[in-house]
Amino acid sequence: MEHDTSLITTIAAGFGLALILGFIAERLKIPALVGYLLAGIAMGPSTPGFVADVDIASQLSEIGVMLLMFGVGLHFSLDDLLAVKRIALPGAVVQMGLATGLGMLIASWWGWDFGTGLVFGLSLSCASTVVLLKALESRGILETMNGRIAVGWLVVEDLATVLILVLLPSFAGILGGTVAPTEETVPLWRTIGQTLLEVSAFIALMLIGGRRILPWLLWQVASIGSRELFTLSVIAAAISVAYSAAALFNVSFALGAFFAGMVMRESEFSHRAAQESLPLRDAFSVLFFVSVGMLFDPQILMEKPMHVLSVVAIIIVGKSIAAMGLVLTFRYPLNTALVVAASLAQIGEFSFILAGLGMSLGLLSSEGMDLVLAGALISIALNPFVFAAVNPIINWVLQRSELARRLEHREDPFAELPLTTERKYLEGQVVLVGYGRVGRRIARELDKRKIPYVVAEQNRELVEDLRKKGVAAVSGNAADPAVLIQAHIAGAAMLVIATPETLNVRQIAEIARTLNSDIEIVLRTHSEDESQFLQKEKIGTVFFGEEELAKGMTNHILQRFAP
The missing domain is CATH 1.20.1530.20 (Na+/H+ antiporter like fold)
Structure with missing residues (x-):
């Protein structure tokens, strides 16, 4: 009894060729998707050799x-x-x-x-x-x-x-x-x-x-x-x-x-x-x-x-x-x-x-x-x-064009704190870098305890919304000294880096220390290796997500079994 194996043949040939050509594409630093498309071309009716079932495909x-x-x-x-x-x-x-x-x-x-x-x-x-x-x-x-x-x-x-x-x-x-x-x-x-x-x-x-x-x-x-x-x-x-x-x-x-x-x-x-x-x-x-x-x-x-x-x-x-x-x-x-x-x-x-x-x-x-x-x-x-x-x-153009430098450093109405900002936000405050999921929770607790803070956030739309709510906020990358200066880092008591990006953490910390040698720095990380590296560098107090979760769960367990 003969069986129609066109479905199996199409799937087997498709996966096999896609694997080979996808692997080659990745080796050449090209997206594997190109290899998958080439596999289809090789199996198609427009190229010689094996032709898969087009309807099943x-x-x-x-x-x-x-x-x-x-x-x-x-x-x-x-x-x-x-x-x-x-x-x-x-x-x-x-x-x-x-x-x-x-x-x-x-x-x-x-x-x-x-x-x-x-x-x-x-x-x-x-x-x-x-x-x-x-x-x-x-x-x-x-x-x-x-x-x-x-x-x-x-x-x-x-x-x-x-x-x-x-x-x-x-x-x-x-x-x-x-x-x-x-x-x-x-x-x-x-x-x-x-x-x-x-x-x-x-x-x-x-x-x-x-x-x-x-x-x-x-x-x-x-x-x-x-x-x-x-x-x-x-x-x-x-x-x-x-x-x-x-x-x-x-x-x-x-x-x-x-x-x-x-x-x-x-x-x-x-x-x-x-x-x-x-x-x-x-x-x-x-x-x-x-x-x-x-x-x-x-x-x-x-x-x-x-x-x-x-x-x-x-x-x-x-x-x-x-x-x-x-x-x-x-x-x-x-x-x-x-x-x-x-x-x-x-x-x-x-x-x-x-x-x-x-x-x-x-x-x-x-x-x-x-x-x-x-x-x-x-x-x-x-x-x-x-x-x-x-x-x-970017590097080539910025070195040769004044217009490019102006475009890179645009005048941003949200890059400076308004002149009406209350004095309490300009001295002894917390500078909170990043207003994502973690940053929002930190800000919420600071609000409850009436601790003043200034948010430094790259999302201009978010900064605009925060200002409408009466929150002191500046727009820009905190790795740029001008942003931390606008957040009045020189008079701040603490710098909290709540952004998930870890690429610029050291640069942000160095700028902050240069502008305020006594400032306390608190930062987060997603990686255990990064956590160990940052602690070794003594940049500040490092919080590693999984480690803090484990500590919290352990404390809860120990309280349950405490004598």
Whole structure:
């Protein structure tokens, strides 16, 4: 009896080739995602040798899309977005509009119609979350202000792209795409209205019912104590909600999975859910990129090299210049502008999803898909080098340009304490560097005991909000002497470094000691090695998170058994 093994063959070949080429890519300091795409190209019908089952790969990629979007939802933090909303929201929207316009302009030059150009431009406008997070983490700047702005910017792009994915099918007919015969007689306004109504109903159901049911479900399964059942419940919830959203509300799998992750984040087990589902998400996301690579025809590189160069120029040059200009317009320093520009100088998973939807709706040709894939491959491969060039460019420009120096050290209305600041904040106060989760708790206790303090925080929007509440705060990096001077470190009694960043701790401490030799320094660290190093350097009193947690638990236990 013969068995059809095309599914097994496709998965085995996909994982095997992705492993080999992903490993080689990482060795060459290129994101492994490039290797996964190359594995798909090698298995695709456009290259000689083994050809995998495209239909099966397509279905596997749908699961990959669901799990990718589920992971995005699990990590989506509205608080993180709101912290940088004033720059991320308008910046991302305007930058996507400019990139889309450039894509439409070049498509019109090539003779493509309006609808094709629109989908093509939109596909070039959204950067890859996977590539961005990996780039920021590898450089240790994910938790910095620059990293938060870049991530917030990309979250807005992701949300905008999700909205486009929802609405695009409704506009397919008017944009020149293919529509079902029964839909041709339905007015556009009714189709759009029905789509928005279905999406609104789904979102309402998830926010009202889902945010109660899914966390409750996780709690019930977790109480059994079975790791397998917990992992199964997480994956089942993600895929079931995504499928139900498509079947009952005509909502895309991507949106359904995104909301499943977002409401599951409400659970106290959200961190465990993310951790347990990560291996399966990673595996299927690999298959997603492999299946995308199978759609690519390498001939496009030889047949239309100028088209490919134009696409790469829009992604790396056009988007970067637009992002940099927007960040500078919001009066952020030059280094922030360059980091955000480098972060967005690539495209990835959302571009593939959007281009694939465009092809299914008859709005994008296979040539357009090939150009999007070529742009993604080249921009992702070049992105590490773009990031590596940021610091040398900043140093080179600052040495040679007065304008660059002015852009780097912008006049910031929040970089100085107001003249009306009470005297109690200027002498014998605590200078609190960082106003994150730890900083807020420290400030809350200081408020209760009426101990004066001045906050030094890089997030200008947060400083503005603090000042509205009557809190003395200055904007800027505490590693800059001017920031500590504005916080009146010379008259302070204590410096508390509550920021999770440890790169500039020694520099901040040295500046503080120079300006105030008697100041007491208290700081935090996440690493045991860092804790031992900082204690050996005698920089100040060091608090290591896990060690303090262990002390607190031990004290509680000893009190229980005290004679």
